[in-house]
Amino acid sequence: MYRPHIAVFGLRNSGKSSLINALTGQQVAIVSDVAGTTTDPVKKTMELSGTGPVVFIDTAGMDDVGDLGAQRVAASKAVIKEADLGLLLFTDNRVGEHEREWAAACSRASLPFIWVHNKSDLCPLDAGLAEELGRNNASEVCSCSAKDGAGIETLLACIQKKLAPAISHPKSLLGKLIDKDQTVVLVCPIDSEAPEGRLILPQVQTIRDVLNHQALALVLTESSFKDYMQKGLPADLIITDSQLFGWVEQWVPPSVPLTSFSVLLAHHKGLFPQFLSGTPVLSRLQDGDEVLILESCSHQVGCQDIGRVKLPNRIRSFTGKDIRFTIVAGLDSLPERIDVFALAIQCGGCMVTPRQLRARVACLLERGIPVSNYGMALAYMSGIFERAVAPFKTDPLLLPLME
Numbered sequence: 001m002y003r004p005h006i007a008v009f010g011l012r013n014s015g016k017s018s019l020i021n022a023l024t025g026q027q028v029a030i031v032s033d034v035a036g037t038t039t040d041p042v043k044k045t046m047e048l049s050g051t052g053p054v055v056f057i058d059t060a061g062m063d064d065v066g067d068l069g070a071q072r073v074a075a076s077k078a079v080i081k082e083a084d085l086g087l088l089l090f091t092d093n094r095v096g097e098h099e100r101e102w103a104a105a106c107s108r109a110s111l112p113f114i115w116v117h118n119k120s121d122l123c124p125l126d127a128g129l130a131e132e133l134g135r136n137n138a139s140e141v142c143s144c145s146a147k148d149g150a151g152i153e154t155l156l157a158c159i160q161k162k163l164a165p166a167i168s169h170p171k172s173l174l175g176k177l178i179d180k181d182q183t184v185v186l187v188c189p190i191d192s193e194a195p196e197g198r199l200i201l202p203q204v205q206t207i208r209d210v211l212n213h214q215a216l217a218l219v220l221t222e223s224s225f226k227d228y229m230q231k232g233l234p235a236d237l238i239i240t241d242s243q244l245f246g247w248v249e250q251w252v253p254p255s256v257p258l259t260s261f262s263v264l265l266a267h268h269k270g271l272f273p274q275f276l277s278g279t280p281v282l283s284r285l286q287d288g289d290e291v292l293i294l295e296s297c298s299h300q301v302g303c304q305d306i307g308r309v310k311l312p313n314r315i316r317s318f319t320g321k322d323i324r325f326t327i328v329a330g331l332d333s334l335p336e337r338i339d340v341f342a343l344a345i346q347c348g349g350c351m352v353t354p355r356q357l358r359a360r361v362a363c364l365l366e367r368g369i370p371v372s373n374y375g376m377a378l379a380y381m382s383g384i385f386e387r388a389v390a391p392f393k394t395d396p397l398l399l400p401l402m403e
Contacts, residue, residue: 262375
């Protein structure tokens with residue numbers, strides 16, 4: 001389930017942790033009078049009244065000092081790329097160079113933020129300053145006290161308003177691909193990489209979306225799928241695990257649309273055009289080229305891991321070239337030198353927000369590095385790329401790229 005990320009920024013001892021506790025009504029962040037109590041960014045998943053589940057990110061003080069302090073500040077600034085909303089704290093009506101620098105950084109990253117004058121019980125917000133901040137930064141300005149709760153309800157309402165585009169009417173995975181009462185066949189292999197007793201998140205998300213469409217979700221393993229198709233049973237759309245593309249395709253009539261969970265996510269996250277144009281670079285890779293594999297979750301690596309084992313082996317086999325690979329997991333920082341990569345391949349991104357995924361890929365695209373995703377890369381190397389992306393040809397934003 002998508003959870004908007006709310007990052008709290010401010011000077012040391014400006015009350016960032018106290019504010020999170022006040023907003024959630026729980027003691028979820030460590031509070032101390034000692035400046036610099038919070039060091040690395042700390043994430044807390046909470047249910048926020050009127051908004052739903054969100055992730056608060058408690059950051060180190062933007063004025064931290066020393067070598068370690070500089071590293072903490074850098075880690076806090078990196079949060080700007082993964083947040084959906086920023087709360088920029090200040091106290092005593094003092095907005096200095098640190099706060100203004102961070103406001104500018106949020107604006108450059110297109111991160112909406114709210115100016116929060118904290119500790120209003122000690123010093124009321126100056127009306128002139130509030131007007132100036134709102135005018136110059138086109139941002140909301142709220143005043144509150146984490147200590148006595150004054151203004152917290154107003155701030156919560158402001159947060160809800162700012163997050164509305166991210167949480168209201170979330171974009172459907174399947175969109176207009178299916179209609180009510182149609183049958184969607186989902187091919188879900190149960191192998192060594194499948195979580196014990198569970199389906200993987202993209203499969204669960206797709207099943208829920210099928211149900212939202214009031215359609216029939218039929219979940220099959222590969223062996224059951226073969227039997228089902230040989231009997232000529234109904235299928236209006238088939239979605240498979242990308243690793244089975246080549247095998248599944250042989251049992252699907254040309255008249256039945258076929259795609260994968262990963263390709264669905266590529267379209268859902270808003271990066272489909274970029275992946276569409278970047279994927280064919282696989283045919284142009286040469287000996288010694290480096291490929292960046294981007295996983296957006298952190299998990300224990302097995303011998304059949306898709307990103308670290310199967311995909312690299314498949315690329316080497318497909319190209320016949322000596323390709324080198326670099327793996328970056330979770331939301332870890334990219335390598336300092338990204339210009340060395342001939343191609344980057346991003347996973348579906350089921351565990352991260354669209355903004356987080358776009359921020360990660362943006363720096364690659366800005367440097368002219370082509371980007372693909374797991375499903376589209378596997379479809380391309382299986383010789384069914386056009387068929388796998390064909391269901392999305394009706395998307396008017398993609399038509400120029402599909403032709």
